[in-house]
Amino acid sequence: MQTPIISLKDVHLSLPSGAGLVYILKEIDLEVLKGETIGLIGPSGSGKSSLLMLMGGLEQASSGTVNILGRDLTRQSEDTLARFRRSHMGIVFQSFHLIPTMTALENVATPLELAGINDAMERAEAELVEVGLTGRTKHYPAQLSGGEQQRVALARAAVLRPEVLLADEPTGNLDGKNGAAIMDMLFALREKYGSTLILVTHDPVLAKRCDRMISLSDGRIVNASEVAA
DSSP states (O other): OOOOSEEEEEEEEEEEETTEEEEEEEEEEEEEOTTOEEEEEOSTTSSHHHHHHHHTTSSOOSEEEEEETTEEGGGOOHHHHHHHHHHHEEEEOSSOOOOTTSOHHHHHHHHHHHTTOTTHHHHHHHHHHHTTOGGGTTOOGGGSOHHHHHHHHHHHHHTTOOSEEEEESTTTTSOHHHHHHHHHHHHHHHHHHTOEEEEEOSOHHHHTTSSEEEEEETTEEEEEEEOOO
């Protein structure tokens, strides 16, 4: 039997507020196999993005275990988590999070350089070509459209051949045409590198492109189903 590369057991997440603790996630149990694509769906405030952040070590569970690629993320320091993400994960957000003072090429090359890869610029340029930005490598984010900026962000997330790709509403700031193009690229890169993909989306059409849809409501998983072929 295949061992899950993502395993969450009895995970809870609560955050303090002026009115006391706010319970974000409750009793989360989830296993994901290598190469699976998972669509996280549910209404706003249901906990989808928080669940994704836990998987990426960007939020700390209040209780339970978050095991990714054999590593319990609940027991790691911030520096260790940052190195772990750099080595094993690619993350794409709704907001592009590009460094404004760097060109598209430099933005994509940065994680390679941090990993000590010698041909960082060459590999970054090849990844930008992969997402259709051949003539835009020297442009700064402010000189790019929203769709182009998200392509840069996607190239940056994929350039280290991540074992896990996390995408949080990656088309949320884009029009329909650009959003569809980004999703095609995301699934193509996932297929090319054999990554496991966790996708947060409000769009049921996008979710149905995944192997499974996980529905959340009020911080709980209320349904987990395979998508019909």
